[in-house]
Amino acid sequence: MKRHVLLYLGGSIILLTALLALLAPLIATHDPNLMQLDLRYAAPSSDHFFGLDQNGSDVFSKMVYGARISFYVAISVVTICLAIGLVLGSIAGYYGGKIDHTLMRFIDMLYSFPGFLLAIALVSVLGPSIHNLILAMCVTGWASYARLIRGEVLHLKTKEYIQSAIALGSKDARIIVLHIWPNLVGPIVVQCTFSMAGTILAESSLSFLGLGAPPTDPTWGALLNSGRKILIEAPHVSVFPGLAIVLLVLGFNIFGDGLRDLLDPKKN
Amino acid sequence: MFDYIVRRLLMTIPVVFGVITLTFFLIHFVPGDPVDVMMGEQASTIDKDALRKELGLDQPLLTQYKNYLINLSQLNLGKSFLNKRAVESEIAVRIPATVELAFAAVFLAMLIGIPLGVIAAINHYKLPDHFVSIFGLLGMSLPGFWTGPMMILIFSIYLDLLPVSGRGDFSYTILPAVCLGLSLSAILMRMTRASMLEVIKEDYIRTAVSKGVSKGMVYFKHALRNALMPVITIVGLQFGALLTGTVITETIFDWPGIGSLFFEAIQQRNYPVVQGCVLFISLTYVFVNLLTDLAYAAVNPKVRLS
Numbered sequence: 056m057k058r059h060v061l062l063y064l065g066g067s068i069i070l071l072t073a074l075l076a077l078l079a080p081l082i083a084t085h086d087p088n089l090m091q092l093d094l095r096y097a098a099p100s101s102d103h104f105f106g107l108d109q110n111g112s113d114v115f116s117k118m119v120y121g122a123r124i125s126f127y128v129a130i131s132v133v134t135i136c137l138a139i140g141l142v143l144g145s146i147a148g149y150y151g152g153k154i155d156h157t158l159m160r161f162i163d164m165l166y167s168f169p170g171f172l173l174a175i176a177l178v179s180v181l182g183p184s185i186h187n188l189i190l191a192m193c194v195t196g197w198a199s200y201a202r203l204i205r206g207e208v209l210h211l212k213t214k215e216y217i218q219s220a221i222a223l224g225s226k227d228a229r230i231i232v233l234h235i236w237p238n239l240v241g242p243i244v245v246q247c248t249f250s251m252a253g254t255i256l257a258e259s260s261l262s263f264l265g266l267g268a269p270p271t272d273p274t275w276g277a278l279l280n281s282g283r284k285i286l287i288e289a290p291h292v293s294v295f296p297g298l299a300i301v302l303l304v305l306g307f308n309i310f311g312d313g314l315r316d317l318l319d320p321k322k323n
Numbered sequence: 324m325f326d327y328i329v330r331r332l333l334m335t336i337p338v339v340f341g342v343i344t345l346t347f348f349l350i351h352f353v354p355g356d357p358v359d360v361m362m363g364e365q366a367s368t369i370d371k372d373a374l375r376k377e378l379g380l381d382q383p384l385l386t387q388y389k390n391y392l393i394n395l396s397q398l399n400l401g402k403s404f405l406n407k408r409a410v411e412s413e414i415a416v417r418i419p420a421t422v423e424l425a426f427a428a429v430f431l432a433m434l435i436g437i438p439l440g441v442i443a444a445i446n447h448y449k450l451p452d453h454f455v456s457i458f459g460l461l462g463m464s465l466p467g468f469w470t471g472p473m474m475i476l477i478f479s480i481y482l483d484l485l486p487v488s489g490r491g492d493f494s495y496t497i498l499p500a501v502c503l504g505l506s507l508s509a510i511l512m513r514m515t516r517a518s519m520l521e522v523i524k525e526d527y528i529r530t531a532v533s534k535g536v537s538k539g540m541v542y543f544k545h546a547l548r549n550a551l552m553p554v555i556t557i558v559g560l561q562f563g564a565l566l567t568g569t570v571i572t573e574t575i576f577d578w579p580g581i582g583s584l585f586f587e588a589i590q591q592r593n594y595p596v597v598q599g600c601v602l603f604i605s606l607t608y609v610f611v612n613l614l615t616d617l618a619y620a621a622v623n624p625k626v627r628l629s
Binding site: 171266279286 | 334337338341342345349350460461463464465466468469472473475476480563564566567570571574575585586589590594597601604605608609612
């Protein structure tokens with residue numbers, strides 16, 4: 056237990072936030088879009104745990120629903136990037152040669168481009184929406200998966216059981232899916248965990264810049280952006296959503312660290 | 324070394340070309356007619372046609388691309404929709420502010436990250452190591468768009484110690500530099516710690532200790548010098564991420580740099596400026612990566628021989 060304290064701590068934070076997101080309609084104390092203009096800027100109280108914003112909306116309820124958007128975007132981006140990276144990385148690593156060379160040079164090129172900047176530029180021209188946000192983050196996001204998986208496949212391909220499967224005449228697709236992919240689970244899970252943290256930060260940053268979900272969807276980044284403008288009147292509107300982002304990102308980061316230690320044979 | 328420089332420069336050409344092509348197509352990603360988006364649906368057809376002609380959008384795509392390359396080779400990035408000033412001069416005016424902020428952030432990150440990394444490594448698995456590791460995790464998880472407003476709230480509004488926003492004397496630089504450099508300091512701390520842990524296991528360190536050299540001398544002169552190699556590389560590679568981070572930091576602190584110019588341009592749908600900023604930041608990113616690689620190769624023969 057003591058050895059894997061990071062794993063349990065990070066896992067608990069993630070699980071708790073995921074539950075909040077899943078059970079949002081039950082946990083939220085108010086309708087997140089309800090405006091009580093006479094109560095604008097009200098400080099935290101027993102009725103409104105995290106106070107009210109400039110429209111008189113309940114910050115706690117907005118945050119609970121905001122968690123859904125954060126998870127939805129992060130899971131979508133990580134799944135899409137993983138799917139692309141898994142297929143391309145496996146093909147490059149398994150077949151090598153020109154396919155590998157071309158893909159790696161293309162990935163080198165993507166790495167030379169600031170991904171977040173491209174995401175900002177893309178969403179700004181496509182128009183702010185959750186799906187454009189996901190698309191923009193996927194454009195460069197898959198490259199790190201492809202590179203990781205290609206490296207792992209290159210290494211696994213030299214193993215005797217893979218060589219035996221090839222000698223026995225198994226089809227390439229069968230070898231990749233049945234023999235190689237199950238051995239990639241460890242490094243992929245660690246990478247996905249860190250990617251979740253990175254994606255949540257990127258999504259919040261884009262929402263903060265007004266390039267995320269439409270104003271009717273409460274995102275943590277958008278809440279922070281509106282809070283920034285009323286920092287003196289209502290600091291609570293900035294404090295709580297920010298704390299939520301920090302806590303969830305920290306949860307994924309320490310879970311990733313713990314998982315890496317757990318899967319590292321040198322440390323066991 | 325000469326061969327390596329030539330090889331690395333050749334590798335940069337397709338990247339630069341890719342960046343230029345991507346920024347060109349950016350304006351063509353606009354769903355529907357970009358002119359409609361820029362001028363609004365109410366604008367008259369005559370005005371729209373005039374703008375379309377001015378932007379060259381009435382010509383075939385390949386011709387537009389060729390013209391874009393020709394203009395670019397003459398450092399002509401087009402004109403701002405808002406004030407009709409040349410985009411390149413709009414950017415040039417903002418460069419000094421961003422450079423000042425970026426260097427201040429890197430300096431601060433090194434000042435905090437490297438000593439903390441050394442302290443953590445020489446106290447491996449002891450209390451200082453745990454504290455520093457927590458700082459590392461926190462630093463990586465704290466988003467600038469939250470630390471910025473929080474620092475304004477504490478240091479400018481409550482304590483009234485530092486200015487809220489804008490650019491002026493040194494006191495104006497502190498908060499934006501901390502906001503921008505905080506996560507880099509955490510990355511540098513983790514990197515220095517890991518690198519120092521590797522180096523202090525080496526035979527020459529044990530030899531120095533057994534010869535009776537003082538601990539401070541061993542750690543800071545013998546070990547740190549060797550441990551700093553990967554750390555310096557990280558500084559170079561993270562410089563690009565830092566440039567992207569300026570968009571948020573400069574917006575929060577009203578810092579008149581390229582990041583805030585980029586954000587203003589996005590809000591005003593001023594596409595030539597958006598395009599110019601993306602191109603400028605990306606090319607700076609590519610250039611800094613190139614310099615980092617060359618510097619690394621200059622001091623590490625293994626890299627240039629591989």
